[in-house]
Amino acid sequence: MLVLLGIAVVVFGFLVRANPLLVVMAAAMTTGLAAAWTPAADLGDMHAAALATLAAFGKAFNDSRYVSIVWFVLLAIGLLERAGLQERARMLIAKVQAATVGRVLWVYFVVRQIAAALGLTSLGGHPQMVRPLVAPMAEGAAEARFGALPDRERFLIRSHAAAADNIALFFGEDIFIAIASILLIKGFLEQNGIIVEPLELSVWAIPTAIAALAIHSVRLILLDRRLKRALAAPQTQAEAEAQA
């Protein structure tokens, strides 16, 4: 039971808003020490356990360096931003009369979800697509309609751009048979003596994918309404209130 203290450290750390890196390291050390603790353990034992935990953490840190490789793409993204890529994305979308924030994000959502379902999960992502293209296009659609955006709405739109990428990815990729989560399920069931084919698993991701599309489409319609309420010209808003 003591090893659950590490989870408590994580929850507490986020609640008091400590630096998350510090929280993670503290949780790792707490977990390692708690796992090694026995009523008979003395200071020397705990010291050894602390070093062993730090080494286990270090090994895992070294093994998962590939996670941080993605930052390399900022070389290209930064260079293109310098030349006005975000501005161009805004201009492009401002020319599309029918574009609204919700519709722009909906189109991206559908493309991202279908691409992920075909196994093309690398066609998207926050550094490569959301920051340089999707968020500026969504902001551009709002600016074309309502003029300069207040910070509150600007950050709301950006948050939704990131959300669309995540949700479309999560609930698209499982339809593809060779994705990590499907292989994990297959491996887990196999260890427990149940043999399933990847295809048997991935078809059952389709109902949830449809539900995700339906629910998020409604969310994006509501987002458009909310933006319209908040950003429509002040006199019409006053009129609307007078009528209500």
Place this chain on the structure above:
Amino acid sequence: MITLPLLYNVVGLFFAAIALFSLRDASNPRRILNFAFWGLLAASFLAGSQLSDLGNGVLALGLVVVATVGMGQGKPATTGAEERRQSALKRGDALFLPALIIPAAALGGTLLAKQTQWGAQLIDPAQATLISLILGTLIAVAAAMVWLKPPLMAPLQEARRLLDAVGWAAILPQMLASLGAVFLVAGVGEQVGAVFGQYVPLDTRTAAVIAYCVGMALFTVVMGNAFAAFPVMTAAVGLPIVVLEFGGNPAIVCAIGMLAGFCGTLMTPMAANFNVVPANLLELPDRKAALNGVIRAQIPTAIPLLIANIVLMRLLAFPS
């Protein structure tokens, strides 16, 4: 053949250059800390495989200390808003092409490495996507340099501008992956599963399905990763109760159970690469809050979708 270790060297040199430029940026009063952070990360990429496990642990601890003391934000020379607008007008939609090279190369390289003989000789098929991503970036940078003719160091300086905006969050996903490894060694998952199995009533199909799906989501919120939650919750509730006791179809139960976990991923700062990194990249003012703007935008989709998963599992997984 291009392999992952070669990639680590390239990315290590990239972080080393960021560190050196940070050190020379007199506009940042905390430039020593920025230098230390990106320098340590460069050392990890360049020399991590030569260091002992404990050495890597001390290096990670060093990164934590620097991040906790607090880095500043550098001010690399870049273009102003008006300059960018003019450039965007002048260059037109062709500006999108270099940006699209990256996903196109990531896709094309992956296919080549996995489908063709000579592609597999050029690119290690096991790491095809990562390698292609780096190659695509280099091609895009080269194309943009030839076309746009910015100062020679502009790619590195612009990358530093963006990296400083992301700050310590750049390594949070890697740190969380390492925490997951420590949790695994210590058997945290089994303990959570035991607690869950012991204290939650599971006497009907519906109750068992709800317990499994909600448990997957909650445990994913804590761990930040549905992959970590899946073996634990499925071994504790999914397989013994939902499948064996109540006769659920294992393929359907597991497939939908995993997706219930993904609903949890949408709601937690522990899923840093999905929820914290974009908040930093998009420079949201509340990026340090536990429930930042991205997570708040996702929760109203995640909760109905979790309910949808429960309903779907209850309806689809059992023989009528």
